[in-house]
Amino acid sequence: MPAPLEPRYTLKDVVDRARVAISTASLVFSGKRPVAEPTRERVLEAAADLDYGGPNPLASSLQQGRSGIIGVFAKGRLMNSFSDPFAVSILDGLAQHLGQNSAGILLMPAQGAGQDELVRRTAGIPLDAVVFPLGGYVSSALLEHLRHRRIPLVGTGYPEADDVLHLRMGERGAARAIAQHLYDLGHRDVALIQLPGAKPNAQGDVMNPEALDRTAGFLEVFPDALVITAGESSSEGGYEASERLFSDSHSVTAIAAQSDLMAVGAVRSIRAHGLSTPADISVAGSDGIDLPWLVGTLTTIDQRGQEKGRTIADMVTSALAGTRENREHSFTLVQGTSTDAPPQHAHA
Structure with a gap:
């Protein structure tokens, strides 16, 4: 029989143990402003005693209205995206650029399950934006769900929709x-x-x-x-x-x-x-x-797969900042x- 899970301590538990204000403990972990060294050491010691690793970055980012997660829908099976060097180059350029802007990618299959199941899976993920860097078919139910979330959607020609930004190559x-x-x-x-x-x-x-x-x-x-x-x-x-x-x-x-x-x-x-x-x-x-x-x-x-990925990522960061525009990608x-x-x- 598996051992019971140990209790997960929170920042409030650390605050109570260190006898400091919650704002003070938050500053210790964020490093945004200096805290008196004795107080800082007391907070870190309390955290170590409770095996507390710090605030949940997702919860912190959600308070600011951002999760830092960009959903990347791949056509077909995910394995195909990793076995195709061209797909890998696009994903690499995408991840590099987003990483420089404190965001990361979550690779998700656009196919392989029923439409309702895909929507259900996606609904539970806090996404800042969604991209379709490899094109391909996207179910109408999934697209409608993403559209209702009012987050930026960026594709490379597909799916066809007025509210999907596109990097088109021709x-x-x-x-x-x-x-x-x-x-x-x-x-x-x-x-x-x-x-x-x-x-x-x-x-x-x-x-x-x-x-x-x-x-x-x-x-x-x-x-x-x-x-x-x-x-x-x-x-x-x-x-x-x-x-x-x-x-x-x-x-x-x-x-x-x-x-x-x-x-x-x-x-x-x-x-x-x-x-x-x-x-x-x-x-x-x-x-x-x-x-x-x-x-x-x-x-x-x-x-130029990497460049294509970086441009898609730049379109995402621009859209999150309020600038929505389609772009053209050249070929040689x-x-x-x-x-x-x-x-x-x-x-x-």
Whole structure:
């Protein structure tokens, strides 16, 4: 049988033991103003005797109207956010900037439970603001709950709502830039590996609307491109999608993937079939993550993840200070060694 919990002493208990005013004890722990050394020592000795570690910072901050907690909703499973270097770079930039402003992030799943359950979980958390730095689907019930709390909401294009501030990059334009690059190199037979969640589910919800935007931009240049939806946004997902191309005997000279990890998977698949990149098949990605273990360099869209995270955090701190504004985030097409002109025999 577990031992009973020891009583949790409060600042009032310390005050009674040290025989000082509660305001005096508060000053000892906050350090905002000096306290006579004998009095300070008496308060700290009383706290040590009671094993009291100091006032609850959450309770103290709530008295000031702030919890210091910024909710970060991730699309899909939380594990995916930690396994994707691009997602990690955004979260890193977000956490760094918020940390400099005495706030921290609480990573929360936007999916995986019923709508009522997500709302119930969220309702018990004192949030100063909520961000959706990785986009994706957000249930209407959860969004309505957050909206009623009248806290700043910041996204990267999704969820779509007038009261959600957005840092927009232009997913369609970025995908179009990659497609135009391949077209200018001379490619005409191309395939696109699409991120999962682009197709509506049984309820008609699109879990990854960014994927649809990227696909639309790519198809503006290659309307007849073969589109394959990956099972997951990972190297394994890209590999499996590329293998489907080979198993169905599709002949392409270039593959564009909607994430760098999926592009790496496509490169692996191409090599497994005794072919090379870009001599036989060019490959392009999107995100701009660091791939030091990849032979050569990947042609991609550099989104500068850390900078994106810092900008989102700055939008949050500005909104909390009373300045609400949407912002634009630029991208850069980076041409690596993974794309080149199609082989001469391709259109012979």
